[in-house]
Amino acid sequence: MVVKPRLRRPDHPIGGQDYPRTLEEFDEWFSSEAACTAYLTRLRWPTGFTCPACGGRSSWSTARGLLRCTACQRQTSPLAGTVLEGTRKPLRTWFQAMWYVTNQKSGFSALGLQRVLGFGSYQTAWTWLHKLRRAMVRPGRDRLRGSVEVDETYVGGAESGVDGRQTQDKSVVMVAVELLSPKGFGRVRLRCVPNASRVSLIGFVRDVVEPGSQVRTDGLLAYRELAEHGYLHSINVIQGSGVQAHVALPAVHRIAALLKRWLLGTHQGSVSARHLDYYLDEFTFRFNRRASGARGLLFYRLLQQALEVAPAPYRNIVGGRPFDAEDVVDHNL
Numbered sequence: 001m002v003v004k005p006r007l008r009r010p011d012h013p014i015g016g017q018d019y020p021r022t023l024e025e026f027d028e029w030f031s032s033e034a035a036c037t038a039y040l041t042r043l044r045w046p047t048g049f050t051c052p053a054c055g056g057r058s059s060w061s062t063a064r065g066l067l068r069c070t071a072c073q074r075q076t077s078p079l080a081g082t083v084l085e086g087t088r089k090p091l092r093t094w095f096q097a098m099w100y101v102t103n104q105k106s107g108f109s110a111l112g113l114q115r116v117l118g119f120g121s122y123q124t125a126w127t128w129l130h131k132l133r134r135a136m137v138r139p140g141r142d143r144l145r146g147s148v149e150v151d152e153t154y155v156g157g158a159e160s161g162v163d164g165r166q167t168q169d170k171s172v173v174m175v176a177v178e179l180l181s182p183k184g185f186g187r188v189r190l191r192c193v194p195n196a197s198r199v200s201l202i203g204f205v206r207d208v209v210e211p212g213s214q215v216r217t218d219g220l221l222a223y224r225e226l227a228e229h230g231y232l233h234s235i236n237v238i239q240g241s242g243v244q245a246h247v248a249l250p251a252v253h254r255i256a257a258l259l260k261r262w263l264l265g266t267h268q269g270s271v272s273a274r275h276l277d278y279y280l281d282e283f284t285f286r287f288n289r290r291a292s293g294a295r296g297l298l299f300y301r302l303l304q305q306a307l308e309v310a311p312a313p314y315r316n317i318v319g320g321r322p323f324d325a326e327d328v329v330d331h332n333l
């Protein structure tokens with residue numbers, strides 16, 4: 001017997017009722033396009049479809065998977081206005097992509113996704129992953145709170161000293177991580193910034209950390225004005241010379257090491273600085289849900305957020321240019 005998903009409480013979903021717990025359940029629930037469309041429609045309009053033109057609540061499904069309002073006859077795509085808008089591939093394939101991406105602890109590279117979905121084109125798999133990454137950040141998410149460690153790290157580019165090049169090839173990535181008591185990490189936030197200037201550093205903290213929190217940084221002068229913005233600022237001073245930075249800020253150092261290992265492992269370093277921010281979003285999505293035993297719940301959240309974020313047409317992802325090698329590979333990473 002096929003269990004029909006309930007989806008009655010979208011904010012408190014229950015495994016086996018609101019989201020599939022296993023691949024077997026996934027295959028049962030989403031065996032057809034119609035089943036996928038019905039599930040997605042319920043997730044998008046939890047209290048029932050509402051016509052965007054007239055506000056009508058009554059509709060029927062057309063053969064093409066559209067919802068036709070019984071009052072004004074307007075047809076609405078359940079994908080309109082979402083990150084999946086305009087797709088020409090079956091919804092079921094998108095569901096499979098989301099299932100694979102959330103069930104693998106470290107995720108998939110574009111090549112990996114291309115293989116499991118049997119796509120002819122690497123570029124298609126690459127674009128799909130970028131669309132899904134845009135859904136990995138929940139709009140209006142909370143800021144970090146409590147005790148938060150903040151520092152910058154450098155990703156990509158040649159190591160300074162290796163061939164004489166310095167940090168101009170590297171991306172500056174800001175890292176903030178909640179410190180739990182007595183030990184352990186809470187949530188993280190990461191972002192590329194143009195440089196390690198006062199404006200970049202303070203702007204990042206103000207965006208991602210709740211005022212009133214304790215912010216631990218190194219002794220960089222740029223951080224000194226944090227107190228003026230309502231933070232309890234504490235400086236972890238590195239005693240003496242020759243001491244590695246991780247002694248002073250162990251949490252950020254640990255996150256930065258995990259990030260670099262993930263970029264080099266899952267993505268084999270084929271991450272362009274141009275798109276690094278979106279990889280940071282994926283890393284954050286995975287890290288902040290690392291303790292979740294229910295992978296199906298991650299699938300559910302990813303789909304739910306995919307319906308909340310704006311469309312990301314391919315031309316926007318690549319910035320209006322033709323897709324080229326620079327989009328994929330930073331040879332120095």
Ligand SMILES: [Zn+2]
Nearest residue numbers: 051054069072
């Ligand atoms: Zn209508």
